[in-house]
Amino acid sequence: MPGAYPPSGPSLSGDLLSVHRLLQNPTYLQRRLRGIPDLRFIADKVLTQRLRTSGGAVAYEIGEPIVNSRAIRAVSPGAEYPRDSPADGTAALAKVSKWGEAVPLTDEKLKRSVYMGDEVNRTLRKAANTIITKVDRLTTTAAASAITATSAAAQTWDNASALLFRDVEKAAAKIVDANQGYRPNTIMMSTTKYAMLVTDPAIAALRKREDSTNPIYGGEIEKLGKYTIVATALANLPSDDVWIFDDNELGGMADENEVDPGYATMDNNLQFKVIRKESRDAWDIQCRRITVPVVLEPAAGVKITGTGSLG
Structure with missing residues (x-):
């Protein structure tokens, strides 16, 4: 027998009340967000420095040298030391943008959704x-x-003769040889390139045997030697290449992270606000991040070319 439409709401009114309390309280909202595992930015793994903005922009220097421009010389007894000025990088200015959107959540959807709370x-x-x-x-x-x-790969990474780990180490050596104090420690690549890396026989032979962290037992390769692996969708990258860099020096995210009224702010500077729309029996959930990526030391990285387009 067909039922009446719209269907009646759930009888678990206590659960519904807890949902409404969550929506109206930024503190509860923040606690709930901490329990959602998806809230991790790859951006914060690539540009790890935390920069603060002022007046909607951040001033910074690109390629700041680690040595001064004037060469030192021997100082005679009683003589003054030769003077020099600290070397500066190229001045730059980046404007932050507020990236966000609002999505509706109606009372009917809360009450009648198969997902309930x-x-x-x-x-x-x-x-x-x-x-x-x-x-x-x-x-x-x-x-x-x-x-x-750039540093050229020995072969495309889907070739049986490819030397993936050697390609990484060669690129890292090029960064170190810049003599700017960089310590390459991160690899960024597409998930397809990660698939080639994780199944590479030469790398597998260097790993511990019969270990649950091996991919064949359900684990993942999060570290390759001293390098942390950051894999992302090819759509997030300008090309299907591989990048090696020092994530402590490459740059940072410049966030305007002052807490505005009603917003719940996460550790990664993601901000949420819930607004009650009484005239529509609904809620608006606003999400935003006010930020701009800033690259401070381009020489802290090298692109490995010739790995092939596998996407």
Whole structure:
């Protein structure tokens, strides 16, 4: 027998009340967000420094030398030391942008959704992932485009004669030989290139045997030697190449992270606000990040070319 439409709301009114309390309280909202595992930016793994903005922009220097321009000389007894001025990098200015959107969540959807109270989690996750995707693409593209030094791969990475680990070490050596104090420690690549890396027989032969961290047992390769692996979708990268860099020196995210009224702010500077729309029996969930990626030391990275386009 057909039922009446619209269907009646759930009888678990106590659960519904807890959802509404969550939506109206930024502190509860922040706690809920901490429990959602998707809220991790690749951007913050690539540009790890935390920069502060002032007046909607950040001033910085590109390629600051680690030595002064004047060569030192021997100082005679009683003589004055030769004077020099600290060497500066190229001055630059970056304007922050507010990347965000608002999504509706109606009372009817909260009451009648098959996901019940989890509808809030699903809405928060979708909004967060949308902002994450945009900021990740901006950041990885900025970092990859700023790195101009290259190192050629021995073979394309899908070739049986490829030397993946050697390609990485050769590129890292080029960064170290710049003598600017860089310590390459991160590899950025597409998930397809990661698939080639994780299944490379030469790398597998160097790993511990019968270990649960091996990919064949369900583990992942998060470290290759001293390098942390950052894999992302090819759509987030300007090309299907591989980048090696010093994540402590390459750059940072310049965030305007002052807490505005009603916003719940996460550790990664993702901000949420829930606004009640009484006239529509609904809520607006706003998500944003006010930021700009800043590359400070382009010479801290090298692009490995010739790995092949595998996407």
